[in-house]
Amino acid sequence: MTKNRTKETAEVTRVFVYGTLKNGFNNNCIIQDLHDKCEKAQMPNATMCADQPGFPVVCALPISEFLNGHECVGNVHDEFADHVTGELYTFSGHNAAKAIQNMDRLEGCQNPNKHSKNTGNFYDRIKATIINSDGEEVEAWVYVSPIRSERSHRYIIPDGAWDHSFHAVPNPLLQTYDYD
Secondary structure, rough: OOOOOOOOOEEEEEEEEEEOOOOOOHHHHHOOOOOOOEEEEEEEEEEEEEEOOOOOOEEOOHHHHHHHOOHHOOOOOOOOOOOOEEEEEEEEEEHHHHHHHHHHHHHHOOOOOOOOOOOOOOOEEEEEEEEEOOOOOOEEEEOOOOOOOOOOOEOOOOEOOOOOOOOOOOOOOHHHOOOO
16 A cells, blocks of 8 residues: 655755864764755855864954954955855755754754844854855855854954864954053
């Protein structure tokens, strides 16, 4: 006897990742068997930062707004990327809920879909416009720095790409000057 199956039209969930959740990095294992598709992508108008090697974070601000007129070491901020490079994962059905649950837990996101000064999150999960590998704009979840700390990260990643090496410049907003 054959069962009649109704064709389900599952809504897809997209998540843009840029650090240790990317393919080939240590935390990818929590999503590697759950996704339907993975493609190269970019998040425009964003700045990649880090507090130490191993912990990248995206600030949902373009570099010019992030720096707010401050100069970086060697005046290199004109060479900074105006986007963050990463991967766009597509999930569907039960796997989407499982992937989001896994990532929320990993990223310390207890109050998802909120981006304010008082979320209590280590990372906030917000919807953002992402450019997929075909050059199309799509909406996706992305884990970003909470507003309360978005300008307080120790380093800026100039090219907007996180890889296995750590290439960063000091955040000029945190520099202190000693006047004698």
